[in-house]
Amino acid sequence: MISVLFFAKYREQLGTAKICIESSELAAENLTVAELKAHLSQRGDLWATVLNAENTLCAVNQDIADSACFIREGDEVAFYPPVTGG
């Protein structure tokens, strides 16, 4: 299972802070961030828009990750908009 978290505007737009995806749902055992985005984009236009927005950021296990980063069983993935703290 992998956990996928959404923050801030994306959390509100998608109406969820966290989803869990069973490995059995996924095509490959080790998929990339790009592949996870493609998988989740099947959930609907809103998901596709949020995940594929140019400035959407991704973290895997709380480290910033690019599209080519691999995701493994048990990982925590997060998608979020540009940060605005401080």
Place this chain on the structure above:
Amino acid sequence: MISVLFFAKYREQLGTAKICIESSELAAENLTVAELKAHLSQRGDLWATVLNAENTLCAVNQDIADSACFIREGDEVAFYPPVTGG
């Protein structure tokens, strides 16, 4: 009368924090800082050394002053070493 103040190392070296000079003591009515230095240097070698040191600073009425600055009756003149606060 003009007041002449000395600070820090100079105050200690000359053994005085303040001297008062009567106008009658001075050759001219309006003298420059350079002329005041020359006048005070007559007090001895130590005075000449302190006043003519390259990095000795001068203020007239609490504004930084160069050698050409005029001093007038009632003015407050100060000589001091480079500053080291903060």
Place this chain on the structure above:
Amino acid sequence: MHSLVRVSADDFDVGAECDALRALSRRSGAIAQFVGVMRDSNQGDDVLTMELEHYPGMTERRISEIIERAAARWPILAATVIHRVGLLHPQDQIVFVGVSAGHRHDAFQACEFIMDFLKTEAPFWKKERTPSGERWVDARDTDQQALARWQTEKA
């Protein structure tokens, strides 16, 4: 190098944080500090309140990592970063960055460096409540531009 990172809904006491930094090292001669404060307007609109969201765990890790980068670049003795989350009002304190060093320029540089990277890398998000409703604050280009200095300017 001592480092303290705290993310919390609680307000902080700048004097106590400064005292703590000062007490950590007898070699400290300079403490540079930054306090971010909530303004009562943004982009021409009144802002009544603000809600700060963060990514628990990752936020603290990113900030610690930013402090480590600063410490690798300037000889600093200690750094403290405190960031509030939750509901804030105008003039509330939002963030504290304090850096202790032997000399002042190192303390100033490291403090501003930490603040600039916190602004662009630490996962916090602001939502403003204005008289016409709520809105998420957009990231500012000027915050990205501020980073350019740290690539070109010599420490």
Place this chain on the structure above:
Amino acid sequence: MHSLVRVSADDFDVGAECDALRALSRRSGAIAQFVGVMRDSNQGDDVLTMELEHYPGMTERRISEIIERAAARWPILAATVIHRVGLLHPQDQIVFVGVSAGHRHDAFQACEFIMDFLKTEAPFWKKERTPSGERWVDARDTDQQALARWQTEKA
């Protein structure tokens, strides 16, 4: 622009000064602060105590003038400078410079500018007591060099 200058033997409360700066303007989003701290060594020698002398009247005037110059260069809302005189011990606070501005880079720049000019223009003198006796501290070339930046660097 609000400005406060205080030269005194009394210690100061960094938290209270920060709160005061914050309370002065609802447009303040950034408060940059510097606290100078007494080190326990200088030029390889232990320093037991330090005595700070100043030129009463002129000191306050020079500092006010430095603040005015900073305010002419950056859009700052308020500035506070506090400097102690008299007998100080290692780890004591010596000087506080706090600057409030709308944006952080202006606050940082003005704060460091004020500190750099205070170091070279405000009439204070330090006398150190070391195990081998008393000595007046010599002015440092690096403090003069720090000023060069403010002639060349764009605000």
